[in-house]
Amino acid sequence: MRFDILTIFPELFSSPFREGIIRRALQAGQITVNLHNIRDWATDKHSMTDDRPFGGGEGMVMKPEPLAACLRDVQAREQGRVILLSPRGVSYNQRAAERLAGFEKLVLVCGRYEGVDERFRQLYVDEELSIGDYILTGGELAAMVVVDSVTRVLPGVLGCADSAANDTFSRGLLKHGQFTRPREFEGQDVPEELLSGDHGRIEQYRFLESVRETLHRRPSLLAGVEFTAAEKKVLKKAGLWQQVQQAVVGHDN
Numbered sequence: 212m213r214f215d216i217l218t219i220f221p222e223l224f225s226s227p228f229r230e231g232i233i234r235r236a237l238q239a240g241q242i243t244v245n246l247h248n249i250r251d252w253a254t255d256k257h258s259m260t261d262d263r264p265f266g267g268g269e270g271m272v273m274k275p276e277p278l279a280a281c282l283r284d285v286q287a288r289e290q291g292r293v294i295l296l297s298p299r300g301v302s303y304n305q306r307a308a309e310r311l312a313g314f315e316k317l318v319l320v321c322g323r324y325e326g327v328d329e330r331f332r333q334l335y336v337d338e339e340l341s342i343g344d345y346i347l348t349g350g351e352l353a354a355m356v357v358v359d360s361v362t363r364v365l366p367g368v369l370g371c372a373d374s375a376a377n378d379t380f381s382r383g384l385l386k387h388g389q390f391t392r393p394r395e396f397e398g399q400d401v402p403e404e405l406l407s408g409d410h411g412r413i414e415q416y417r418f419l420e421s422v423r424e425t426l427h428r429r430p431s432l433l434a435g436v437e438f439t440a441a442e443k444k445v446l447k448k449a450g451l452w453q454q455v456q457q458a459v460v461g462h463d464n
């Protein structure tokens with residue numbers, strides 16, 4: 212998978228991709244990340260990429276010509292999906308990461324200042340994504356979030372095939388709590404189910420904990436979860452089925 216990132220601050224990307232899973236994916240050739248400094252496509256002698264907004268107001272707006280020229284070059288050989296990082300965009304989530312992992316090439320456009328000229332957005336952008344209801348100083352951090360989360364779900368990137376499938380959000384449930392050694396920490400014991408060595412019991416305990424965590428923290432997520440007949444039985448036995456149904460009805464629309 213190929214990521215092309217359009218930015219006026221390419222240096223910002225030097226460290227986040229140098230560690231851990233992303234570094235390994237880069238080294239293994241599972242992903243490539245190509246940084247393009249929009250300034251290199253500016254045509255005036257000061258390499259300006261921004262200008263004052265028509266109609267007045269505060270701040271500067273990213274000019275459309277350098278962005279468009281840069282994008283055309285990046286798309287010349289192979290067309291990719293063009294994503295503008297923007298607080299006005301659709302909320303980014305795990306489903307979106309999984310969907311984007313299906314493209315061969317993603318082009319991530321990072322805004323700065325007051326954002327990009329609206330005509331660039333209309334003419335060149337396939338979709339706009341927001342990583343949350345807050346305003347960043349630029350789209351670079353958002354682009355890093357997309358590269359990281361999409362790479363993580365690409366086949367073969369994670370060592371253990373199961374770990375992405377069992378993540379929080381992968382089926383709409385939050386993940387259960389995790390424990391490691393020591394067995395006792397500051398008076399708190401590891402739940403005895405996890406020490407039982409009985410895989411069926413452990414699975415059931417983790418499933419129920421996932422449902423409890425989701426009910427407690429993010430009940431609206433339950434509206435999107437399909438439970439198997441066996442799982443419904445387990446939930447009924449644990450006295451959770453009614454709560455799950457109430458949460459679903461409360462957030463159905």
Ligand SMILES: C[S@@+](CC[C@H](N)C(=O)[O-])C[C@H]1O[C@@H](n2cnc3c(N)ncnc32)[C@H](O)[C@@H]1O
Binds near residue numbers: 342351
């Ligand atoms: C300071 S922001 C511009 C905010 C704009 N004035 C507004 O109110 O919508 C500059 C750039 O940061 C990026 N950005 C800011 N917040 C973001 C978010 N929540 N998600 C994705 N990108 C964001 C966008 O690329 C945006 O063009």
